[in-house]
Amino acid sequence: MSRFNNFVGIKEKLIPNIPLYMDQVLIFFDEKLSVLKRKDDEKILTKTMINNYVKAKVIPKPIKKKYSKDQIMRLYLVYQLKNVLSIDDVKGFINILSDSDDENDPNNLSKYYNMFLEIEEKKYKEIEKKFQSNFESDDKKNREEMIELLIEFAVDSNIKKRVIEDILDR
Structure with a gap:
């Protein structure tokens, strides 16, 4: 958790x-x-x-x-x-x-x-569910999933930030 x-x-x-x-x-x-x-x-x-x-x-x-x-x-x-x-x-x-x-x-x-x-x-x-499912084990597959989750969150945050800025600029 x-x-x-x-x-x-x-x-x-x-x-x-x-x-x-x-x-x-x-x-x-x-x-x-x-x-x-x-x-x-x-x-x-x-x-x-x-x-x-x-x-x-x-x-x-x-x-x-x-x-x-x-x-x-x-x-x-x-x-x-x-x-x-x-x-x-x-x-x-x-x-x-x-x-x-x-x-x-x-x-x-x-x-x-x-x-x-x-x-x-x-x-x-929603995030907690994703987070929990990626921390259930310590195997190599889990590490790959965690890295993918990190990348997904970073990209998602960046895109959403830019969309917010675009909306505010209008």
């Missing part, structure tokens, strides 16, 4: 309805996403990272040094996307999710955030 087995992102209902100070945000993310750390001393988010996202206008400025539920959802999306996309593309991606054509629903972020989590959870489960 991989460390991602049964990974579930930060469900909206788990995000506090009250605004959080920076230190509370850092602790919250560290607790909820610790399974994603490659090393124990790795930081999920830092004050500098969050401040940079605010400066880049990827997330709105905190109000009275507190971060709202909306900002926490945006931070989660930034965290999940920043290793794949440039910060400008992450900003464009989040803007697409939070924009609305419906004047009665001025903010779609919650709807699309939850959609993101559903798809993410589904994809982790």
